[in-house]
Amino acid sequence: MTSKARPSARRLLTPPGTRETTAEAGGRWRVLRGTHEGAGVPALLVHGGGSDHAGISWYHAIGDLARDRPVYAPDLPGCGGSTDVAAAGSAAAIADRLVGLLDALRVEKVVAIGVSLGGDVVMNLALRHPDRVAALVPVAAGGLIGRFGGPLMHRVTWLATRLPDGVVMPASDFSSRWSEALFARSVTDVDSLPPEVVAEYVRESRAPGAGYAYWRYNKASVGPAGMRNDLTGRLGSLEVPTLFLHSPQDPLVPVEGSRRAAAEMPDARLVEVPGVGHWLPLEAPAVFAREVGEFAAARGLSTC
Template sequence: MPFVQTNGINFYYEERGSSSAEPLLLIMGITAPGSVWEPHASYWQTDFWCIIGDNRGVGLSDKPVGPYSTAQMADDYAGLLDALQIEKVSVVGCSMGSTIAQQLAIRHPEKVKSLVLMCPWARCDNAAKAIFQHMMHCKARFRPEEFSLYIQQLIYSKASWDNEQVALDLEEGRKSAAIDPFPQPLHGLEGQAAACINHNALPDLLSVQQPTLVIGGKEDIFTPVWMAEEVTGAIPNAELYLYEKSGHIFHFEQLDDFNPRVKKWLLSH
């Protein structure tokens, strides 16, 4: 299994596609290992060399006691790029991954060619901070399948819950969470949540000159539309696209449109 030493931790990553193609770094969100990218990476790998990491605190990467910061986690990825001898990369970041991507562009601008920021935020208001605090409380007290249900309620739209097949799939997901052989430890989630709560890149986003696509769902209750709009307004070369009847996990709810849309945008930027 591929690991690199970066920023003081053992960092797990995987690759999809040919290393002769344009590199594409994929950064996932809170609680999630890099394997969640699979439905997207399996599509994009025909055109890109996809590099997928497990963020510190989850998956097979090290899980030191936190708190973590988004700047620290961006430096984790900068070390990964150096280890792979990648000078410049397009970056797609989802949720917490979008905050890490912002910091990568701010702290290591020479490494970033373009950005796709999925359901992002530049700063947390009190409501967002409360969500992350409640997430930690639920993780500490709930069985894994109960915690999975809470996360599902945060990220799926009403349209998904109203679809009986999707509802059955979500139930199966909760059953899988109960027997996950590599569950995220509480301290790993706490470290990531601290990074999310304390992320405030708004004053620095003006310095991000790379072309940026901000993309999300209009019914996202986790990171509401105002957050995506604020990020778009703060980055000089950013454009915004929002899906109707879609939540935080719009990229699964709108998979058939999302994958080719992002591929087309990346190929032209």
């Protein structure tokens, strides 16, 4: 594989209440927007890793949030319909790319909302470009742990990230045959999700070269003895209003990272949502929309 991800010509899932647009910023991005949008401070929705794209993680959220504000939900570089944009690697690099996208869209300031990998990205966005972030909502956020499991597991994981692309990508393509089972393990009840979302994730995971952008992110994030992307201890300087959302039953990202981060920041709180897994916006869309809406309204972000 080269640094540019695979091309994609197939039509991707566009959730109800959304419309598909494109923008040019170092390549052609797919950006989902609300069909009918309110006048509040715009929301930037940043999806997670693996075979995710904006139409999967934000299947419910785009239409729900657009009632109050413009919504921009891009497929990240190398993902979904943004495969014309070279994969970026680290969360910091992805955040910088998003600033270029916001410039192309002529959007000055956003409520930055990210799930999983996207949570890592939006926290980096706020740290690196604080003038572009009016409020921050990390959901089951990555970037808040010092090590992946115990010392031995972390070392093995790091060694895996050192393997060449020519070894990793065929192995990833082979493992994609179990993608539906892996997706089901990340949520509490896969049968409660829209079947078209599950089917889309499986299709994306089985496309040639799928997961390359996520592989680049992991390669940049995992160090030999600890996580390079751990933001613990750096977030105390962020004064931006912040709402952390996380399930205490999250099977992929431990809630303790969000607890520490919320305690570290001067204007942050954590809402724990029990009974769901890792994909809170998909599993509990009404709770997600309510919490974000109330947070934005309390901060005066319901109007521009």
